[in-house]
Amino acid sequence: MTNNKKIEYGDFQTPRELAREVCRLLKKNTTEPKSIIEPTCGIGAFFIEALSTFPNIKSGCAFDLNNEYIDVLKNELSKKRLLQNNKIEVADFFSKDWQSEISSLTEPILVIGNPPWVTNSQLGQLQSDNLPTKYNQKKMKGLDALTGKSNFDISEWMISQMIDWIQEKRGVIAMLCKTSVARKVLLSAWQKNKKMEIATMHIFDSKTYFNISADSCLLTVVSSKNRHKECKIYDHLWADNPNQTIGLRDNFLVADIPSYEETKHLIDGEQHYQWRTGVKHDCSKIMELEQVSENQYINGLGEINELENKYLFPLLKGSNLANGKIPSKFMIVPQTRIGQDTSHLEITAPKTWQYLTKHSDLLDRRASSIYKDKPKFSIFGVVDYTFSKWKVAIPALYKKLDFSVIGPYQNKVVVFDDTVNFIALDNEKEACELADILNSKKATTFYHSFIFWDSKRPITVQLLKSLDIDELLTESGNTNRYSISKHSKQLQLI
Numbered sequence: 001m002t003n004n005k006k007i008e009y010g011d012f013q014t015p016r017e018l019a020r021e022v023c024r025l026l027k028k029n030t031t032e033p034k035s036i037i038e039p040t041c042g043i044g045a046f047f048i049e050a051l052s053t054f055p056n057i058k059s060g061c062a063f064d065l066n067n068e069y070i071d072v073l074k075n076e077l078s079k080k081r082l083l084q085n086n087k088i089e090v091a092d093f094f095s096k097d098w099q100s101e102i103s104s105l106t107e108p109i110l111v112i113g114n115p116p117w118v119t120n121s122q123l124g125q126l127q128s129d130n131l132p133t134k135y136n137q138k139k140m141k142g143l144d145a146l147t148g149k150s151n152f153d154i155s156e157w158m159i160s161q162m163i164d165w166i167q168e169k170r171g172v173i174a175m176l177c178k179t180s181v182a183r184k185v186l187l188s189a190w191q192k193n194k195k196m197e198i199a200t201m202h203i204f205d206s207k208t209y210f211n212i213s214a215d216s217c218l219l220t221v222v223s224s225k226n227r228h229k230e231c232k233i234y235d236h237l238w239a240d241n242p243n244q245t246i247g248l249r250d251n252f253l254v255a256d257i258p259s260y261e262e263t264k265h266l267i268d269g270e271q272h273y274q275w276r277t278g279v280k281h282d283c284s285k286i287m288e289l290e291q292v293s294e295n296q297y298i299n300g301l302g303e304i305n306e307l308e309n310k311y312l313f314p315l316l317k318g319s320n321l322a323n324g325k326i327p328s329k330f331m332i333v334p335q336t337r338i339g340q341d342t343s344h345l346e347i348t349a350p351k352t353w354q355y356l357t358k359h360s361d362l363l364d365r366r367a368s369s370i371y372k373d374k375p376k377f378s379i380f381g382v383v384d385y386t387f388s389k390w391k392v393a394i395p396a397l398y399k400k401l402d403f404s405v406i407g408p409y410q411n412k413v414v415v416f417d418d419t420v421n422f423i424a425l426d427n428e429k430e431a432c433e434l435a436d437i438l439n440s441k442k443a444t445t446f447y448h449s450f451i452f453w454d455s456k457r458p459i460t461v462q463l464l465k466s467l468d469i470d471e472l473l474t475e476s477g478n479t480n481r482y483s484i485s486k487h488s489k490q491l492q493l494i
Contacts, residue, residue: 012114012117012210012212013042013043013045013114014042014045014046014114014176014209015045015209016045016048016049017209018045018176018204018209019045019046019048019049019050020049020053021237021238022046022049022112022174022176022218022237023046023049023050023052023053023054023112024053025202025218025237025238026053026110026112026172026174026220027053027054029200029220030110030172030174030220030222031108031170031172031222032054032056032108033050033054033056033057033108033109033110033171033172034056034057034058034105034106034107034108034109035057035058035059035060035105035106035107035108035109035110036050036051036054036057036060036061036109036110036111036112037060037061037062037101037102037105037109037110037111037112038050038060038061038062038063038111038112038113039063039091039093039098039111039113039115039158039162040063040064040065040093040113040114040115040116040158041062041063041064041069041070041073041088041113042064042066042069042114043069043072043073043076044062044069044072044073044076044077044088046112046113046114047060047062047073047086047112048073048076048077048080048082050110050112051082051086054110057110058085058106059085059086059087059105059106060085060086060087061086061087061088061089061101061105062086062087062088062089063088063089063090063091063093063096064090064091065090065091065092065093066090067090070088070089070090073088074088093115093158098161098165099165102165102166102169107169107170107171108170108171108172109166109169109170109171109172110171110172110174111162111165111166111171111172111173111174111175112173112174112175113174113175113176114175114176115154115155115158115159115175115176115177116154116155116158117153117155117177117178117210117212117214118153118154119153119154153177153178153180153181153184155175155177155178155181156177156181156184156185159173159175159177159181159182159185159219160185160188160189162175163185163189163194163196163221164194166221166223167194167195167223169223170223171222171223172220172221172222172223173219173220173221173222174218174219174220175218175219176204176216176217176218176219177216177217177219178214178215178216178217179201179203179215179216179217179452179454180215180452180454180455180456181219182201182217182219182231183246183253183452185219186199186219186221186231186246186253187248187253189221190229190247190248191248191251193227194227195223195224195225195226195227196221196222196223196224196226196227196228197221197222197223197224197226197228198228198230198231198232199219199220199221199222199228199230199231199232200218200219200220200231200232200233200234200242201217201218201219201220201231201232201233201234202217202218202220202234202236202237202239203215203216203217203233203234203235203236203237204216204217204218204236204237215454217233218237229247229248230245230246230247230248230257231245231246231247232244232245233245233246244256245257249261249264250264250267252267252450253450254449254450255448255449255450255451255452256448256449257449259445259446259448259449260449260450262445262449263442263445263446263449264449265471266442266446266467266468266471266472266475267466267467267468268466268468271465271468271469271470272469272470273423273434273469273470274385274423274424274465275421275422275423275461275464275465276381276385276386276421276422276423276424276461277381277396277416277418277420277421277422277461278381278415278416278417278418278419278420278421278422279331279333279379279380279381279382279386279415279416279417279418280370280379280380280381280417280418281331281379281380281417282366282367282368282371283362283363283366284300285299285300285301285362286299286300286301286332286356286359286362286363287331287332287379288300288315288329288330288331288332289305289307289312289329289330289331289332290328290329290330291330292304295307295308295309297312297330305351305355306351307332307349307351307352307355308349308350308351308352310348310349310352311332311333311334311345311349311352312330312331312332312333313330313331313333313412313413313414313415314327314329314330314409314410314412314413314414314415315327315329315330315331315414315415315416315417316393316406316414316415316416316417316420317329317416317417317419317420318395318396318397318398318416318417318419318420319395319419321393321394321395321404321406321416321420322395322398322400322402326409327409327414331415331417332352332356333379333382333386333415334352334356334377334378334379335375335378335379335382336382336383336384336386336387337382337383337384338378338380338381338382338383339374339375339378340375341375342375342376342377342378343375343376345377356376356377357376360376360377363376363377380418381418385424386413386415386424387413387415388413388424388425388426389407389408389413389426390405390406390407390424390425390426390427390428390430390431391405391406391414391416391422391423391424391425391431392404392405392406392422392423392425392431392434392435392438393406393416393420393421393422393423394420394421394422394459394464395419395420395421395459396419396420396421396457396458396459396460397419397456397457397458397459398458398459399453399458401439401444401447401448401451401459402439403434403435403438403439404435405428405431405432405435406422406431407428407431421459421460421461421464434469437469437472437473437476438469440472440476442472442475442476443467443472446467446472447459447463447464447467450463450466451463
């Protein structure tokens with residue numbers, strides 16, 4: 001298989017050593033299976049190790065889309081005299097009748113494997129036909145779909161199907177996947193009230209085994225008459241005790257159940273404060289510049305340009321905010337609201353207009369659909385609150401809860417990129433009060449009950465707005481109403 005094809009199918013073959021360790025863990029913790037099925041077997045590391053580990057297996061079946069892999073597995077099984085009573089065939093996961101296959105197997109059934117590590121959008125970019133028929137399974141529409149929220153891992157869809165297979169069977173599902181995929185699979189199953197025991201996730205180092213950087217785990221789901229909605233998480237494959245238990249509470253996926261129980265009364269409510277994200281432009285080489293003299297700026301292409309100051313604003317990126325740095329760049333903000341006509345720039349800021357026109361080829365090539373049929377040089381996420389003098393902000397991509405007060409810099413409003421979440425405020429006192437309450441122990445406990453720090457964007461607007469800030473202020477008695485913390489004073493200097 002060519003490298004491009006391996007990328008297309010998310011093809012990361014399971015090392016025999018890892019397959020062996022997983023099978024040993026399953027033998028220790030689950031019922032001995034009578035049959036085994038590996039739906040995406042590759043060259044069959046799991047299938048072979050399972051046959052060696054579980055002597056009570058009477059029959060098994062393994063399938064893969066790649067006929068070369070199937071030939072390798074057949075040859076290996078033949079050498080070990082294990083080919084008899086085992087069905088090894090080429091099959092497409094998305095078109096095969098799996099219920100018929102499962103029905104033919106003796107219980108308890110072990111469904112084991114390492115499904116593809118690839119998303120539907122990656123397959124789409126490669127013009128692959130290796131997609132489920134309904135690939136937007138969350139049925140997202142409009143802006144969510146346009147900005148990529150409808151994108152999902154193919155393995156998420158596959159493992160969800162497997163849980164359906166064993167609903168009326170005695171069986172165990174054991175799958176390698178990203179931890180984010182495991183959580184999404186479990187959340188969906190719990191919300192649909194699927195029958196299962198308490199699930200487990202055993203973390204392993206994907207860099208060691210697959211040379212990829214992704215938080216990864218062995219997800220194990222055991223069928224049951226019960227409908228448990230918790231999952232115990234273990235630090236590694238050999239851990240005896242879990243270090244965390246996640247679960248479904250009040251239809252929320254909870255990362256820390258005790259913290260949730262302590263602070264769940266602070267969920268939602270009427271929101272006086274509105275969380276926002278920073279400006280999205282998808283063209284940093286052109287839209288972000290460093291100042292080299294009073295009216296001269298250098299862009300990401302190394303070009304020095306003379307520009308008007310009117311549409312240039314000090315920029316704080318998430319990385320700047322996380323590291324306590326002052327703005328080192330400026331962002332061109334040619335609009336004050338989404339979809340606003342930009343042709344006026346030719347008169348109000350001719351140098352800026354000329355500069356953007358010169359680089360319109362790069363701006364026009366921005367891939368996101370949100371720019372389609374919009375005015376020239378359009379940006380996204382800009383409206384009146386973008387230009388508020390005072391803001392309370394937090395980086396979205398960093399693994400810490402630290403809310404900062406941001407005021408004007410060099411007598412201009414500071415703007416953020418789309419890796420920052422913030423609340424726009426009218427004055428410094430209110431900003432400092434809000435930062436204090438958001439950095440309080442109670443708020444931190446609340447957010448920790450929902451945050452999964454291995455997520456690509458652990459701190460989202462959806463998470464932030466789930467806290468009823470007004471209720472928390474009332475509960476605190478407003479004792480810090482106009483106090484300015486040491487942290488806030490330091491950030492004032494920005």
